Amino acid sequence: MAPYDNEHLLADSNARAALAEIVDVCRSFAVSIPETEPAQARALKEVIERTGSLVQTGRLRLCDTLPKDEPVIRLYKAQTGVGRLKLQLFPLQNGDSHPPHAHYNLVSCQIVLQGEARIREYSLLSRSAANELEIRAEPEQRLQPGDGVYTLLERNNIHWQEGLCEDTVLLNINWQGYFDADPMLAHGAINGRRYIDWDRARAGSEPGCLIVPKVNGA
Secondary structure: OOOEOOHHHEOOHHHHHHHHHHHHHHHHHHHOOOOOHHHHHHHHHHHHHHHHHHHHOOOOOEOOOOOOOOOOEEEEEEEEOOEEEEEEEEEEOOOOEEEEEEEOOEEEEEEEEEOOEEEEEEEEEEEOOOOEEEEEEOOOEEEOOOOEEEEOOOOOOEEEEEEOOOOEEEEEEEEEOOOOOOHHHHHOOEOOEEEEOHHHOEEOOOOOEEEEEEEEEO
16 A cells, blocks of 8 residues: 555645645654654644644645544555555544543654644553553643644643534544554554543542553544
8 A cells, every 4th residue: 555545635736735735844753763752742733833834834724625634644554664654634624623632652743633622641650550641730731733742752642622613623643653562462552542541530649640541542
């Protein structure tokens, strides 16, 4: 299968060229991922800013016939270095959300292509033998087209996204397989993601912290 998929969902040749430009930037990050989280955060912010500028100047645009019944639409997937790079679209209608989930062996960023989104984020403090995570709430964000957020192995590791208006679309970019030789089996995660049981969350050891059970990956 070719690395690119669903290019027909991009508005025109300029949008397809913009996507290829983003992929080049993301591939460069994949082959030289910094070792520390602060350095990774700086690099991902640059990816967000580069992508955001393409959105805000109108170069990266979607067509008007985006499927509304597909929660994830692949744009690009390819082995890059020791891991793999993936770019996806997350369509969200008003009130739709991706349930809260933790990430394993994966860093990512999400940029709003159109509409408006609410992002709730939590940083990972620790994992327990009881299949639970202790997490700390980060400030909630409302994102407009061109705005974005990132996830790391600890900082902002847990999040959920919600559409705040009709036809909201996020661009999800993730890099998996660069930090752990066996991420899937080690943590029960599938595609680098493991959902959490929000209904059973309880107070953690410090104010603003929670302990949440993990459930099956998806």
